[in-house]
Amino acid sequence: MSEYATHQKIALITGADKGIGRAAAEQLAALGMTVLIGARNPRRGDDAAAALRATGGSAHAVVLDVTDQATARTAAQQIEERFGHLDVLINNAGITGPGQVSPEDAHDQVPSSVDLDMVRAVFETNVFGVIAVTNAMLPLLRRSPAPRIVNVSSAAGSLGITSDPDGPPAALPTSAAYTPSKAALNALTVQYANELRKNGILINAADPGYVNTEINNHSGYLTVAQGAAVLVRVATLGAGGPTGGFFGEAGRVPW
Numbered sequence: 001m002s003e004y005a006t007h008q009k010i011a012l013i014t015g016a017d018k019g020i021g022r023a024a025a026e027q028l029a030a031l032g033m034t035v036l037i038g039a040r041n042p043r044r045g046d047d048a049a050a051a052l053r054a055t056g057g058s059a060h061a062v063v064l065d066v067t068d069q070a071t072a073r074t075a076a077q078q079i080e081e082r083f084g085h086l087d088v089l090i091n092n093a094g095i096t097g098p099g100q101v102s103p104e105d106a107h108d109q110v111p112s113s114v115d116l117d118m119v120r121a122v123f124e125t126n127v128f129g130v131i132a133v134t135n136a137m138l139p140l141l142r143r144s145p146a147p148r149i150v151n152v153s154s155a156a157g158s159l160g161i162t163s164d165p166d167g168p169p170a171a172l173p174t175s176a177a178y179t180p181s182k183a184a185l186n187a188l189t190v191q192y193a194n195e196l197r198k199n200g201i202l203i204n205a206a207d208p209g210y211v212n213t214e215i216n217n218h219s220g221y222l223t224v225a226q227g228a229a230v231l232v233r234v235a236t237l238g239a240g241g242p243t244g245g246f247f248g249e250a251g252r253v254p255w
Contacts (some may be wrong), residue, residue: 007145010083011235012036012075013092014066014133017044020152020208023228024090025069028235029057033088036079038133040062066129067095077117079140088235089151090131097122097177111176119177127183127188134192141201148204150234151189157182157205160254186246186255193244202241203212207248208233 011028017039025035028145029052030250037052037059045061052059060082064075096116097109108118130151141147155161156172156179189205196203208227226249235245237242246253 007087008083009012009033010036010085010088011081011088011090012038012079012086012137013090013107014038014129015043015092017048017061019090020231022048022055022225023091023224024092024231024235025059026052026055026057027225027228027232028088029055029059031236033230034058034060034083037061037069037077038093040065051054062206063131066091066133067124067130069136070237071135076136076140078128079137084140085143086137086147087144088139088148088150090152090235091133091136092152092231093129094126094152095122095125095178108173109173111174114176116224119180121223122177123179125183126178127184130185130188134252142199146239147201148235148237149192149201150231151185151203152206153185153189153205153207155207155209155248156177157184157186158207158246158254159183181186188243196240197243201242202237204232204234204237204243205246205253207253209245209249 009032011033013021013025013035015016016025016037025048035052035057036047037045039048039061040063042061042063049059049061062075062078065071084161108114123177134149138248141149156175161167162179184203189203195205208230230247230249246255
């Protein structure tokens with residue numbers, strides 16, 4: 001039996017104590033992976049991991065605040081000591097900031113009047129946090145025979161979709177924070193893919209769709225399991241799979 005056949009796959013998901021991240025954890029655990037539940041709140045992380053273990057999955061909680069590089073470095077050290085490697089990283093943690101989904105606060109992200117501190121806060125989680133966690137975990141991912149990174153993006157980050165004045169996003173409030181942060185995340189995904197392609201690390205952006213979660217005040221029409229399916233599909237790409245792409249339920253999403 002090959003070493004790869006006996007290799008225990010380890011997956012880390014940020015913001016996995018609830019919503020799409022937790023659903024992705026459940027699906028990866030069902031595939032036989034050991035799932036690490038990244039969560040800012042230790043109790044919520046422990047509860048989510050315990051619930052997954054109660055259903056037969058292999059799961060452990062990891063304290064991880066993507067806006068705090070120290071927690072990312074500590075998490076990487078803990079993963080190295082316990083498992084020695086990492087196979088899948090799903091950068092799922094994200095925030096919208098006020099006004100993105102709430103009509104009564106729609107003015108909060110209008111470009112001409114936006115609060116720069118709010119923009120910085122959104123980018124701190126959605127962009128800078130992805131860099132911090134990815135870079136902390138790269139040494140562990142390089143030890144995997146088939147490393148995969150998934151950056152959870154959104155159709156809101158597609159310039160092709162959002163620039164269409166007659167498209168569905170035209171009904172949403174304009175945004176100087178959340179929407180640009182996801183466009184930046186898409187660009188960042190391509191740059192990482194260009195750098196890491198030679199190392200066999202596949203990194204792609206994934207759009208889970210309009211999922212019913214806290215982040216959109218439960219206005220989405222997809223279940224968290226449906227949204228997570230896209231993340232899991234990209235996280236389990238086979239050898240020779242694409243890298244530097246943007247994928248949704250129906251296939252590639254336009255940049």
